[in-house]
Amino acid sequence: MLLDHYAYGNRWRDLCPVEKGLLTGLALAASLAARAPLAAAVVFVVMAALTVVGARIPLRSYLRLLLLPAGFLLAGVAGLLLSLSGGDILLGTLPATGLAVYFSYAGLAQAVLVMTRALAAVAALYFLALTTPMTEIIGLLRRLRVPALLLELMVLAYRQIFIFLQIAREMRLAQASRLGYATTGNSFRSLGVLGANLYLRAHQRSQQLHRSLVSRGYENDLRWLERDYPRSNRNLLLATLVGGSLLVLALLLPA
Amino acid sequence: MHIMEGFLPAEHALVWGAVSLPFVALGLRSIRKKVREKPELKMLVGVSAAFTFVLSALKLPAVTGSCSHPTGTGLGAVLFGPLAMAPVATIVLLFQALLLAHGGLTTLGANVFSMGVVGPLVAYLLFRFGRLVRLPQGVTLFVAVTLADLSTYLTTSVQLALAFPDPLGGFAAALAKFAGIFALTQIPLAISEGLLTVLLFNVLAKHSAGELQDLGLPLAREGARS
Numbered sequence: 001m002l003l004d005h006y007a008y009g010n011r012w013r014d015l016c017p018v019e020k021g022l023l024t025g026l027a028l029a030a031s032l033a034a035r036a037p038l039a040a041a042v043v044f045v046v047m048a049a050l051t052v053v054g055a056r057i058p059l060r061s062y063l064r065l066l067l068l069p070a071g072f073l074l075a076g077v078a079g080l081l082l083s084l085s086g087g088d089i090l091l092g093t094l095p096a097t098g099l100a101v102y103f104s105y106a107g108l109a110q111a112v113l114v115m116t117r118a119l120a121a122v123a124a125l126y127f128l129a130l131t132t133p134m135t136e137i138i139g140l141l142r143r144l145r146v147p148a149l150l151l152e153l154m155v156l157a158y159r160q161i162f163i164f165l166q167i168a169r170e171m172r173l174a175q176a177s178r179l180g181y182a183t184t185g186n187s188f189r190s191l192g193v194l195g196a197n198l199y200l201r202a203h204q205r206s207q208q209l210h211r212s213l214v215s216r217g218y219e220n221d222l223r224w225l226e227r228d229y230p231r232s233n234r235n236l237l238l239a240t241l242v243g244g245s246l247l248v249l250a251l252l253l254p255a
Numbered sequence: 256m257h258i259m260e261g262f263l264p265a266e267h268a269l270v271w272g273a274v275s276l277p278f279v280a281l282g283l284r285s286i287r288k289k290v291r292e293k294p295e296l297k298m299l300v301g302v303s304a305a306f307t308f309v310l311s312a313l314k315l316p317a318v319t320g321s322c323s324h325p326t327g328t329g330l331g332a333v334l335f336g337p338l339a340m341a342p343v344a345t346i347v348l349l350f351q352a353l354l355l356a357h358g359g360l361t362t363l364g365a366n367v368f369s370m371g372v373v374g375p376l377v378a379y380l381l382f383r384f385g386r387l388v389r390l391p392q393g394v395t396l397f398v399a400v401t402l403a404d405l406s407t408y409l410t411t412s413v414q415l416a417l418a419f420p421d422p423l424g425g426f427a428a429a430l431a432k433f434a435g436i437f438a439l440t441q442i443p444l445a446i447s448e449g450l451l452t453v454l455l456f457n458v459l460a461k462h463s464a465g466e467l468q469d470l471g472l473p474l475a476r477e478g479a480r481s
Contacts, residue, residue, distance in 0.1 A: 032265035085424030121261020156301025164309040192454025206298035
C-alpha cells in the first residue's frame with residue numbers, strides 16, 4: 001500500500017494534521033465548486049506541486065498513483081461523451097442491439113470539466129493520504145465530532161488490516177505453489193478456502209483482543225494517546241490562504 | 256463499484272451524504288445496543304471491517320477476462336445484518352479511499368448508500384426470503400450476494416445518471432448508458448462474488464458452525480450445500 005507507506009515517511013509527516021486537513025478540505029471544496037476546467041486545473045497543479053515538491057513524494061510514484069483511478073475515469077468520461085439518443089457525429093451502431101452511438105460536442109465540454117474536477121479532487125485526496133497517517137486522520141475525525149464508536153472500530157480495523165493482508169498473501173502463496181490457482185475452478189475453490197480461513201483467523205483474533213483487553217482492565221471504552229503537534233499559526237494561516245484562494249478562484253472563474 | 260473522488264458535482268455529493276448519514280447513525284445505534292449485551296462484539300465488528308477490506312483487496316478469478324474485486328457487502332450483510340453494514344461499509348470505504356485511492360472522500364456518501372445501504376438490504380431480504388421458502392442455502396446465498404452486487408452497481412449507475420443526465424434523452428438514456436458501460440465489468444463480478452461467497456460459506460459452515468452462531472446467524476447447521 002504505497003499511499004500508507006509515504007504517509008509515514010514524507011517531509012511533512014511532522015506537521016500538525018489540522019493544517020493538512022484544512023488545506024485538503026478547502027482544496028476538495030474548490031475542486032467541486034469549479035465551473036471552469038481552468039480553475040480545476042489550477043487546483044490540481046497546486047495540490048500536486050505541494051505533494052511532490054513540498055512533501056517530497058517521488059514524482060514517479062506520484063504519477064503511478066495517479067493512474068489508479070484511470071479505469072473509472074475513462075469509463076465515466078466515455079459515458080459523458082457518448083450518447084444513444086442523438087448527437088453531432090454518428091460513431092456507429094452497437095452490434096447486438098442495433099442502437100446508434102453518437103458523439104456530442106456538449107458532452108465533450110462536460111466531460112472535460114468533470115475530468116479536470118475529478119483529477120483536482122484526486123490530487124487533494126492524495127495530498128492528505130500521502131502526508132498524513134491514518135491514525136492522525138482518525139484524530140482529525142475526532143475533532144470533527146465523529147461518534148466515538150465509529151472511531152474505535154476504525155482504530156481496531158486499521159490495526160488488523162496489515163496482519164490480515166500478510167496472512168492472505170501467505171495463504172495465497174502456499175495455495176499457488178500447490179497449483180491452487182492453475183485453473184479457474186481451482187482459483188475459485190482456493191479463494192473460497194482462503195476467505196473462510198481468513199474469516200476464522202479474524203474471528204479468533206477478535207476474541208484474543210477482547211480477552212487481552214479485559215485482562216488489562218477494559219471497561220468497554222478504548223482510549224489511546226494522540227501525538228501532540230506543535231501548533232504553528234504561520235502554517236495554519238498558510239493553509240487557509242492557499243486553500244481559500246483556490247476556493248475563491250474556483251467560485252470566481254466563470255464557466 | 257465505487258464512484259471516484261471528485262466525480263460527482265457538489266450538490267449531489269452533499270445530498271448523498273445526507274441520505275446515508277441516518278443509516279450510518281442507525282447502524283451505530285444497533286451495534287452499540289448489541290455491544291452492551293455482548294462486549295466482545297465490538298472487537299468482532301472492528302476486526303470484520305478489516306476482514307472486509309482485505310477481502311475486497313483480493314483479485315477475483317476472471318470469468319470473462321475482466322479483473323475485478325469482491326465487495327464483501329453481501330457476505331457482510333448476511334453475517335451482521337443490514338443495519339450494522341452501513342458503519343462497517345463507511346469504514347471500509349474510507350480506508351479504500353485513503354489507502355488504495357479507490358473511491359473518495361467527496362463521493363463517500365454516495366458510495367456508502369450504494370454499498371452500505373442498498374446492497375446489504377437486498378442481500379439480507381433475499382437471504383431471509385430464501386430461508387423462509389426453504390430454498391437450499393447455497394442457492395439462496397448465491398442469489399442474495401449476486402443480486403446485492405447488481406443492485407449496488409445499478410444504484411451507482413442511477414447516481415451517475417442523476418448527476419449527468421443525457422442532454423437529449425435525459426435521465427433514462429443516461430442510466431442506460433452508464434449501466435451499459437459498467438455492465439462489462441460488474442456482471443461478471445457479481446457472478447464471481449456470488450460463487451465465491453457460497454464456497455466460502457461452505458467451508459465455514461462445515462468446520463466452524465460455532466463461530467457463525469456467535470453472530471446470531473439464521474444458518475442451517477448442515478452446511479450450505481444441503
